Amino acid sequence: MKKISEFTGITENLLAFREEVKDAEKITFIGMPGVCSPFALLFAYVVKEKESVFISGTDIKSARKLKLTEQGMEFGESANPHADVVAILGGLAMPKTNIKPDEINKIIKNVLKKDGKLMGLCYMDIFREYGWDQKLNFDCIINGTLNGFILRK
Template structure:
C-alpha cells in the first residue's frame, strides 16, 4: 500500500481528509457510539459545508445528521444514510467492539448505493484497520492512519 501523503498532528489528519473528499456533496461516517462520534464531528468540521451523517454501530439502519451550531459540530435528527463518501472509523475494528469487516463492507455498500464514484475512506489510529486485516476484506480507496504519542507531565 503506497503512502501518498504524510503530515503531523490533528491539522494533518483534517487537511488530509478535506483533500480526499474534495467534490463530495454528501459524507456518511460510520463508527462506534461515544468513541467514534467525536472524531466524526471533528472531521466533519472541516467539511461543514457538505451534507454530513453519522451511523452508529449500534444501529446500522439509522443515520443522524451532523450539523454545525454555536457549540461546534453536533448530531441532529434522523437523515438519509446515502452518500458519495463513506468514512469507516477505526473504532469499528477494535476487537472488543465485535463488528466484523464483512458487515462493515455491507454497510458501506448500502451507503454508496446510487453513487457513481463513491469512495470508502478509513480513518484510524495505530494501524487498526491493517492490524485487524480489514484492508483485506474492504476495498478502501484511502486509509488515513495516525499514531498518538502521549506524555503526562507533573508540574
C-alpha cells in the same frame, strides 16, 4: 496500498481528510458511539459546508445528520445515509466491538453511491493491524499515530 504522503498533528490530519473529500457532496461516517462519534464531529467540522451523516455501529436506522451549531458540530435529526463518500472509523475494528468486516461491507453496499469513495479514518494503524485493509475495498486510508507524555509537578 502505498503511502502517498505523511503528516504530523491533528491539524494536518484534518486537512488531509478535507483534501480527500474535496469533490464530495455528502459524507457518511460509520463508527462506534462514544469512541468514534467525537471524531466524526471533528472531521465533519472541517467540511462543514458539506452534508454529513453518522451511523452508529451496524445500525443503518441510527443515521443522524451532523449539523453546525454555535458549539460546533452536533447530532441532529434522522437522515438518509446514502452518500458519495463513506468514511469508516477505526473504532469499529477494535476487537471488543465484535463487529466483523463483512457486516460493514453490507452497510457499505447500501450506503455508498455507485462510483463513490470508501475511506478509512483511523489511528495507530488499526485497520492494517486487524486485517480490515484486506477485507474492505478502501480507496484511501488516513492513519494517524498518537504519541504522548504526561508532565507532573
